[in-house]
Amino acid sequence: MMKNNKKSLGLYIHIPFCVKKCNYCDFLSFPAEKKIYRDYAKLLAGEMALWQERLSGFQIDTIFIGGGTPSLLDENDMEVILKGLHNYFSLKNLQEFTIECNPGTVSPEKFSLYKQWGVNRISIGMQSAIDDELSLLGRIHTFDTFLKSYEQARKAGFHNINIDIMSAIPSQTRNSYQKTLQEVIFLNPEHISSYSLIVEEGTPFYTLYGDEPPVEEETDRLMYEDTGRFLKKAGYHRYEISNYAREGKECLHNLKYWKRENYLGLGLGASSFMDHSRFSNVRDYNAYRETIKEGEFPEGERERLSEQDEMAEFMFLGLRCMEGVSVADFSECFGTKIETVYEKAIGDSIKEGLLKRRGDRIFLTERGIDVSNRVFERFL
Numbered sequence: 452m453m454k455n456n457k458k459s460l461g462l463y464i465h466i467p468f469c470v471k472k473c474n475y476c477d478f479l480s481f482p483a484e485k486k487i488y489r490d491y492a493k494l495l496a497g498e499m500a501l502w503q504e505r506l507s508g509f510q511i512d513t514i515f516i517g518g519g520t521p522s523l524l525d526e527n528d529m530e531v532i533l534k535g536l537h538n539y540f541s542l543k544n545l546q547e548f549t550i551e552c553n554p555g556t557v558s559p560e561k562f563s564l565y566k567q568w569g570v571n572r573i574s575i576g577m578q579s580a581i582d583d584e585l586s587l588l589g590r591i592h593t594f595d596t597f598l599k600s601y602e603q604a605r606k607a608g609f610h611n612i613n614i615d616i617m618s619a620i621p622s623q624t625r626n627s628y629q630k631t632l633q634e635v636i637f638l639n640p641e642h643i644s645s646y647s648l649i650v651e652e653g654t655p656f657y658t659l660y661g662d663e664p665p666v667e668e669e670t671d672r673l674m675y676e677d678t679g680r681f682l683k684k685a686g687y688h689r690y691e692i693s694n695y696a697r698e699g700k701e702c703l704h705n706l707k708y709w710k711r712e713n714y715l716g717l718g719l720g721a722s723s724f725m726d727h728s729r730f731s732n733v734r735d736y737n738a739y740r741e742t743i744k745e746g747e748f749p750e751g752e753r754e755r756l757s758e759q760d761e762m763a764e765f766m767f768l769g770l771r772c773m774e775g776v777s778v779a780d781f782s783e784c785f786g787t788k789i790e791t792v793y794e795k796a797i798g799d800s801i802k803e804g805l806l807k808r809r810g811d812r813i814f815l816t817e818r819g820i821d822v823s824n825r826v827f828e829r830f831l
Contacts, residue, residue, distance in 0.1 A: 460509035460725075461707040462540070464495065464532065465718030466518040467736075470556070474589035477651035479720040479734055480519040490740070491719075492528040496535035497743045498717050503539040509713065510544040513704035515551075517574075522552035526564045533568035542569065547703040549574055549613075554592035554600040562607035572702075573604045574613040574644075580634040581627050584620050589655070594634070601638060611700060613642035618674040620648055621656070621665035628674045629681070636685040641700035645678045646693050647671060672821070692771050692823060709768045711761075720751075727761065729754045758785065762792055767827035770806075775814025789813075796829035 468488060469480045514536065521529070536542065549572040550565055565573070579585050580594045592600075604612055614635050618628050635643060650656045650665065664671065679689060687695035691709060694702065707714050708724075716723045720734040730753035733739050742749040756764070762785055769776035781789040790797070797813060800806035805819035805826050819826050 457508055457510040458713055459512045459544075460506065461513040461515070461704050461712065461714035462511050462536075463704070463714060463716040463721055463723075464514070464516040464521075464536075465716060465721040466491075466516060466521040466524065467719045468523050469518065469520045469553075470523065470591050471589065474587070474655040475648055475650065476589075477654050478519065485525075487736075488524050488528050489531075492524065492531040494740055494743045495532050495718055496539075498749065499535045499539040501743075501746070501748055502715065502717070506540060506715070511540055511542060512544050512546045513707065514542075514545065514548045515704040516549065517551045520553045520556055521550050522556040522561060526560055529561070529564060530568070533564070533570075537568070545569065547572055547611075549702070549704060551576070552600065552604070554597040556591075557600050557603060559603050559607060562603055562609070566607055566609070571609070572611040572613070573609045574615065574642075575601060575604065576615045577601075577631075577635065578615060578617045579620060579623070579627075580631040581623075584623055584627065587621055588617070601640075610641070612640045613644060613702065614638065614640045615644045615646070618645065618647050618678065619664065619666040619671045621660070623666060623674075625670055625673050625677065629677055632677060632681045636681065642694070642696045642702060643682060643687060644694050645682075647675060675821075690773050692820060706772070709771050711764055711768060727756055729756065761785070763830045766793065766796075766830040770813075770815055770823070770827065773814060775812045778811050778813065793830060800826055800829060 465479070467480050468483050468491075469476075471482055472480065516532070524532075548570045550570050551574045553576050562573075575597065576590075577594075577597045578588060578590060582593050585593060601612070601614075616631055616635055648656075648665070650660050650662075656665070659665075666674075678695075682689070682695045687697060689695050690701050691705070694705070696702070704714075706712075711724065713725045714723060715725060716732065718732065719736060719739050720732055722729065722731040731751050732749045733742065733751040739749045762781075765781060765784065766776060776789075778789050785792075797806060797808075800819065801808065804816055805822065806813055807816050807819075815823060815826065
């Protein structure tokens with residue numbers, strides 16, 4: 452049998468549109484007229500055509516359509532994108548194909564279309580089971596709307612669903628967060644992503660709260676501990692700092708980010724990492740449109756990583772995963788021993804009980820997870 456020498460690649464498609472910007476969101480997203488959706492879908496297909504030849508040496512095994520709100524696009528506009536993926540790329544090695552959906556923007560017809568074109572994983576942004584908290588976040592849905600969307604996805608035959616939830620929401624209590632955890636566990640999704648709210652500059656929440664966390668640090672910590680305890684008891688295993696899954700249902704696409712594998716981002720402002728370079732598309736819609744129309748790649752920024760940069764990324768991205776980093780993989784990647792570069796950072800962290808070494812692997816301890824950013828900074 453002929454050996455397949457093609458490198459695997461994850462493909463990310465960015466849909467920047469949303470009904471309204473949430474109060475905490477600093478992603479590249481904005482409301483737009485429906486005719487812009489149509490135009491953008493065609494532009495994405497045009498960008499795919501530009502990449503068709505360049506990707507001939509790669510095999511695409513994961514696709515993630517994120518945003519924004521991809522499920523805002525109607526069936527015709529989304530079909531332009533899905534058809535483009537099949538027309539321009541070989542998807543015979545595809546293992547995981549995710550679309551992000553927001554409650555209230557999906558329908559049985561949309562789920563049916565996704566299924567028809569090979570989507571096998573749905574990610575739904577629930578955030579909270581408490582309507583007052585959803586309203587405060589600026590979400591457009593209620594918990595009941597979320598439940599209807601989730602049920603539609605199940606009825607459409609999706610057996611791999613992620614639910615996003617959020618802690619440290621302003622006015623959220625530990626009890627109300629536990630209620631959210633209990634509700635999501637009852638639904639029995641295959642994957643749960645739990646994020647603690649970070650107030651980012653340029654968002655309405657930053658205007659309200661500035662650099663002061665909207666929830667007391669002790670409450671935030673207790674919510675964080677509740678997440679791990681509740682989900683572990685319910686049979687979810689934590690495989691990354693903020694992500695929990697049933698066995699075999701880890702998000703393969705996101706693992707590429709943490710393991711520094713190749714991924715290509717298509718669409719406005721989308722980021723990529725390929726062959727030791729990080730680059731991203733332009734963030735201005737008109738510039739993106741004109742560049743694609745002229746048959747050129749809409750690249751905005753590019754950074755060739757130094758070996759020191761790559762070593763640091765290997766450590767702090769890899770340590771986000773519970774399995775940690777491989778000492779042997781580090782040596783193979785960089786031609787030097789991990790202790791030669793990071794003896795002090797690793798040694799000090801082990802002495803303080805923040806890192807542990809077992810055989811070939813170095814990983815965060817439970818205490819290390821709690822102060823993970825402090826550990827990561829030691830490798831920068």
